[in-house]
Amino acid sequence: ALKALIWDVDGTLADTERDGHRVAFNAAFEEFGLDWHWSVELYGELLAVTGGKERMRHYVGQHAINKPDAELNELIPRLHARKTEHFVRRLEDGEIGLRPGVERILAQARQEGVRLAIATTTTPANVEALLKATLGAESLAWFEVIAAGDIVPAKKPAPDIYHYALAQLALPASSCLALEDSAQGVRAARGANLPTVVTVSQYTRGDDFADALVVLDQFGETAAPCRILQSQVPV
Ligand code: XBP
Numbered sequence: 001a002l003k004a005l006i007w008d009v010d011g012t013l014a015d016t017e018r019d020g021h022r023v024a025f026n027a028a029f030e031e032f033g034l035d036w037h038w039s040v041e042l043y044g045e046l047l048a049v050t051g052g053k054e055r056m057r058h059y060v061g062q063h064a065i066n067k068p069d070a071e072l073n074e075l076i077p078r079l080h081a082r083k084t085e086h087f088v089r090r091l092e093d094g095e096i097g098l099r100p101g102v103e104r105i106l107a108q109a110r111q112e113g114v115r116l117a118i119a120t121t122t123t124p125a126n127v128e129a130l131l132k133a134t135l136g137a138e139s140l141a142w143f144e145v146i147a148a149g150d151i152v153p154a155k156k157p158a159p160d161i162y163h164y165a166l167a168q169l170a171l172p173a174s175s176c177l178a179l180e181d182s183a184q185g186v187r188a189a190r191g192a193n194l195p196t197v198v199t200v201s202q203y204t205r206g207d208d209f210a211d212a213l214v215v216l217d218q219f220g221e222t223a224a225p226c227r228i229l230q231s232q233v234p235v
């Protein structure tokens with residue numbers, strides 16, 4: 001039977017990328033006097049690289065921005081820290097809500113004793129701010145494991161973050177379900193042998209999800225019990 005749900009954050013719990021992370025990156029760039037600007041379209045391409053620091057480094061390489069390595073090594077962490085502050089403020093201001101159905105599924109899982117975990121590439125402070133702003137501070141404790149950011153060096157699509165979460169839960173992959181929104185996330189989850197449900201988000205509609213259990217456009221709001229929790233997880 002199903003023992004735990006392991007949630008991705010960006011794109012799955014909330015649609016955070018276009019109006020959240022992207023805007024926060026641009027605000028930090030501007031404050032640092034950089035002429036970098038990530039349009040909605042360019043950001044879609046940059047999402048191929050997971051992790052904000054890794055994404056900035058990739059952008060610098062791709063756009064042949066002439067900065068010595070020593071300068072970048074110092075600049076990128078500072079930019080990223082500022083970007084995180086901007087992103088957290090947007091969440092605290094209530095600019096970004098949970099996707100439809102998420103709150104209902106979390107509530108039902110808790111009611112039925114299905115354990116909850118998070119496996120994400122994003123910075124831990126972002127996860128905390130999102131949960132606090134949308135579900136209240138006490139919701140942090142609903143998740144037995146919050147595996148986030150640099151806790152594993154190899155980010156998605158590497159399976160490491162899911163391996164880490166499974167080890168913390170002390171559960172086999174076959175008794176858990178991963179909830180994801182992107183091809184990168186599905187590769188990470190399937191790499192850890194997790195059955196994976198996809199809800200496509202703003203940037204991931206065109207992704208290849210051949211390896212997913214099912215692909216939904218959203219979890220939706222319904223009065224009926226959630227089918228995900230009632231079904232047996234295929235081994
Ligand atoms: C999404 C990501 C993150 C965010 C930015 O990961 O790739 O890098 O875009 O967050 P997921 P940081 O869908 O696994 O949550 O800047 O904090 O890295």
Ligand code: MG
Nearest residue numbers: 008010011181
């Ligand atoms: Mg995601």
